[in-house]
Amino acid sequence: MTAAAHGLAPVMTGIAAMVFDVDGVLTDSARVHAEAWKEAFDACLRAHPPADKALDRPFDAADDYLRYVDGKPRADGAAAFLHSRRVPIPDGNPSDAPGTDSVAAVAALKDGMFTRRVRENGIEPFPGSVRLLKALRAAGVPMAAASSSHHARDVLAGAGLLDYFVSLVDGDESHRLGLPGKPDPALFLEAANRLGTEPAHAAVAEDALAGVEAGRRGGFGLVIGVDRAHTTDTARSLREHGADLVVDDLAHLLRAPGTDDRPPGKDDRASGAHGGASGTDGKE
Numbered sequence: 258m259t260a261a262a263h264g265l266a267p268v269m270t271g272i273a274a275m276v277f278d279v280d281g282v283l284t285d286s287a288r289v290h291a292e293a294w295k296e297a298f299d300a301c302l303r304a305h306p307p308a309d310k311a312l313d314r315p316f317d318a319a320d321d322y323l324r325y326v327d328g329k330p331r332a333d334g335a336a337a338f339l340h341s342r343r344v345p346i347p348d349g350n351p352s353d354a355p356g357t358d359s360v361a362a363v364a365a366l367k368d369g370m371f372t373r374r375v376r377e378n379g380i381e382p383f384p385g386s387v388r389l390l391k392a393l394r395a396a397g398v399p400m401a402a403a404s405s406s407h408h409a410r411d412v413l414a415g416a417g418l419l420d421y422f423v424s425l426v427d428g429d430e431s432h433r434l435g436l437p438g439k440p441d442p443a444l445f446l447e448a449a450n451r452l453g454t455e456p457a458h459a460a461v462a463e464d465a466l467a468g469v470e471a472g473r474r475g476g477f478g479l480v481i482g483v484d485r486a487h488t489t490d491t492a493r494s495l496r497e498h499g500a501d502l503v504v505d506d507l508a509h510l511l512r513a514p515g516t517d518d519r520p521p522g523k524d525d526r527a528s529g530a531h532g533g534a535s536g537t538d539g540k541e
Contacts, residue, residue: 263396266512268502272479274454275393276445277422278328279404281464282483282507283386284416286408287327289374291318294326297367298338301357305344312342319486323494328465330405330428330438335364371408375415382416385508390421392511399423403448403461405431405438424451439467440498442475449477462507466498473499483507 281287298316306313316322316338325341326334336348339360349359355369356362393400400422402413407428413419426436426448436443442456449456460479461472472480482500484492492503504510 264392264511265396266510268479269460269510271458272398272460273458274399274401274449274452274460276401276403276448276452276459276461276477278461278463278465278468279402279409279412280406281327281485282383282462283390283402283418284380284382284412286375286380286412287464287485289378289380290326290371291322293367293370293374294318294322294334294338296370297357297363300366301339301344301346301363302342304357305346307343308345309343323466323486323491328405328439328463328467330431331364331368331407332361333438335367336360339363375408375412380412380415382418383506385506387418389507389510390418394421399452399454401426401448401452403444404428405444424448426451439465440470440474442471445471445475445477449475463500466494469495469500470498481507481510 277283279286280290295316295318298321302313302315321338325338329337332351339346346357346363347359349361351361353359353361353365355366357366390400401424402409402422403426405428406412409427410419410425413422413425419425426444431438431444431447434447436447438444445461446456449459452459456475456477459477460481461468461475461477462481462483463469463472464483464485469480469482480499480501482492482495482498482503484495484503484505487505495503
C-alpha cells in the first residue's frame, strides 16, 4: 500500500525508515529540561557572577536553551552556556556532586532537578506525534529513537511510546559506543544502521538546531525540523541548520487525521527488540 493509503503526507513517500529525537519531538519534556537548566544556571550565576556585568543576567529558558544546551550531551551544554558567560568556575569532573562550584556540578544539579520534576509531574506525549507513530507503524515503516539523553528510555516508557521503536540509541548507549554528540551525525547514523537503512532513504525529526545539523551532515533523505516555539526566527534557524521542512506539529506529516491520539494500550503495541542500554539520566 502507498504512504497515502496509511494517511501519510506525500512528502513521506519513499521513506524507508524514520529516526526520532525524543525531547521536544515526541514528548513535552524539552520544556521541563529548560526549566531545570534555568534553575541550575541561575543558582550558579548568583553564586559566581561574571566579572563582565553585561554577561551577568539570568538564563533565558527560550533563547539560551536553544542556543547552548538543546540537543547536546548534558556536560557539553553546561560548558557551552557557562563558558559563554565567562563564569569563573573550573570544569570539574563527572563525579562532582550537584552544586555550583564547577561546570560538572552544575550539570549534575540540573539532572537532579529534571528527575524530580518528572517524578512529580510525569511527561506527556504530543498527540500529533502519537498519530504519526501510529500511521508509520501501519505503513510498516521501522522507527528508531535517538537521543543524547540518559533519560530517553524512561521518558518514552512513561509516555507510553517505547514499544513503537525497533531500536533506541540513548545517552547511555552513546557513551558506551563512544559516539560524539550532535551536531556530529554519529548518533543518528547508528540508529539508521540498526534499522538496516541507508540514511539517504530515511527521515529524521529533530527540534534542536544541533540535531537538524546532524541530520544534514549525516546525509538523511529528509530532515524535519520541529518548531515547538512557533516563531519565524526559530523556523528560519532550523532551516539554516539543515531542515528540509519545518513543522510545528508532526501531525502535519499526515495527509488527513489518523487514528486516535492516545498512546498505545497493552493490546495496541508493536513488539520488537529495543536496542541500547537502559537510561536513567536527563536530556543533556
